[in-house]
Amino acid sequence: MTYSIAQAADHSGLSIDTLRYYERIGLVEPPARDSGGRRTYSEEDLSWLVFLTKLRTTGMPIRLMREYAQLRLHGAVTAGRRKQILLEHRGEVRDRIAELQSCLDVLDWKITNYAEVERKLPGVAEPVHIEEAS
């Protein structure tokens, strides 16, 4: 079972243009072609694309995804380095989640303040100091 580029796009959530772009820059190996010269993606190609989207979603830069992709082509001897890349990246993702969480706390606080202002000044008057500050 193989898939057209449109199906691969559909399955991975990437656009057709992005699939071709990823191929150009060496993020994905050129897939097989059918008799008419069209790309045919295998199940494995799709798994890789899906995994790539996870890396992308978590903000891994393309140059690092590319390094990982190239290592993959060189087989088991590169497993250590690949694992290291994922470990480092996992750390960054965890940090990022913590950072977002702390900003979320600020947002919560701010929203609560708006609610308080509404309660104390029901539809009237000037903003209080807290409003001036942001």
Add this chain to the structure above:
Amino acid sequence: MTYSIAQAADHSGLSIDTLRYYERIGLVEPPARDSGGRRTYSEEDLSWLVFLTKLRTTGMPIRLMREYAQLRLHGAVTAGRRKQILLEHRGEVRDRIAELQSCLDVLDWKITNYAEVERKLPGVAEPVHIEEAS
């Protein structure tokens, strides 16, 4: 007490160039100037900058930060809309955290697999199927 642009940059974590850029595009009101024409930031200016960095860190696009900034200038009557912006944004940040968390699970799984491969094939042999897939 006022602060130079370098101090404002230091305090907010933004670069001096970014501070001037934010002023140009209307994200921050032009601060006061000293006798020599240099920017002097107030405590309130700094608070606003710090809050802006929270919005930026959480991925709010500049055009929305600008809308919020403009509303702020129009006083209490815009508090409702501002609160609405923050509420929507908070939802997006929560979604983003959940998305990162789910990608993190994939990373964990992947890393565990590398560990298993190392355990089963201590320094030898070909990659197993799981390796091929990513």
Add this chain to the structure above:
DNA sequence: GCTTGACCTGGAGTGCACTCCAGGTCATAC
């Protein structure tokens, strides 16, 4: 009074990750 360093302006340049386009090929449906 001159050097130094922080600051100023308007505008150009950068890096990233796509995204779009023109002009062409090919297989299927009618």
Add this chain to the structure above:
DNA sequence: GTATGACCTGGAGTGCACTCCAGGTCAAGC
């Protein structure tokens, strides 16, 4: 046999958020 629609290529264009630059001003220290 032709119209349609999916696909192809190389290359140009886009949007975002800065970042850098040249050329100039100004205040303080020596």
